[in-house]
Amino acid sequence: MSYLSPPEFATKMIDAGESKVFMATRDTVxxxxxxxxxxxxxxxxxxxxxxxxGSALAxxxxxxxxxCMLYLLGFDLLTGVFTLVPLALIDRRPGVSLRSVLRNWGLVFVGNFAGALAVAVMMAVIFTYGFSTAPDEVGQAIGTIGEGRTVGYAEYGAAGMLTLFIRGVLCNWMVSTGVVAAMMSTSVSxxxxxMWMPILVFFYMGFEHxxxxxxxxxxxxxxxxxxxVSDYLLWNEIPTVVGNLVGGLTFxxxxxYAxxxxxxxxxxxxxxAQADTPAQLDV
Incomplete structure (x- = not known):
């Protein structure tokens, strides 16, 4: 059967976390x-x-x-290693330390950011014809997203920060479920x-990844x-990273693992209780 039972894929989760700790720096990045x-x-x-x-659901x-493509290709997201790598430490795998876990997280963060930033530059070139015109409709929509999910939270102060954090928690609850879901089957389909189901939930609900x-x-x-930039870091990226860590590792x-x-x-x-025998009843 292509389905792995929960104890089987739980062991695969720990093994995956251990392998990522000892992966070469070059490969990790x-x-x-x-x-x-x-x-x-x-x-x-x-x-x-x-x-x-005009359809957010679409x-x-x-x-x-x-x-799905990136996990089938064996690539790593920060949200995934937040969930898997600590399990190797908790399971006391030989050679795994808190320092090695933090090293993995740091390298994956840098790699993810560099990859996302490279695509951001390329897409900005496309949206503006090499920064020679105003952004097209899609580019304008992306700019609006950035405003609403930074200064939009800041308008509510501590309540906005709490909302942002909770959205980060819920996001990686779903995303890490998708990471684990890839281990539930041995077939590509x-x-x-x-993987598709929890990722659909996270994106449509507007959680923070x-x-x-x-x-x-x-x-x-x-x-x-x-x-x-400070709005982005303070009112989105840093609280989102913390929320993603809490959500994926905890839930x-x-x-x-437990x-x-x-x-x-x-x-x-x-x-x-055994029924009384006839002999016992006669006594």
């Missing part, structure tokens, strides 16, 4: 760069579909194509179907969005 670039292209695609069709239905935002906000700044990584990799002791079944 290349895979992260490509993941950031492909996800950025997928985000540009989804915004284009949404603008041209864009959300098609966005997961990029996520099974992996794609399983740190790597998608590495494309949207630099793009918005280049396309005339009325917000600053996916630790939850699955109940499928390190299950609790099985409760003793009560022994059924």
């Amino acid at each position: 290349i895979r992260a760069f490509m993941a950031g670039a492909i996800l950025a292209l997928s985000a540009a695609f989804a915004v284009t579909v949404t603008v041209q069709t 864009g959300a239905l098609l966005f997961p194509v990029g996520f 099974g992996k794609v179907i399983a 740190s790597v998608v935002n590495m494309f949207l906000f630099p793009s918005g700044l280049m396309l005339g969005g009325e917000f600053s 996916v990584g630790l939850a699955l 109940t499928h990799a390190r299950t609790g002791a099985t409760r003793n079944q009560p022994v059924p």
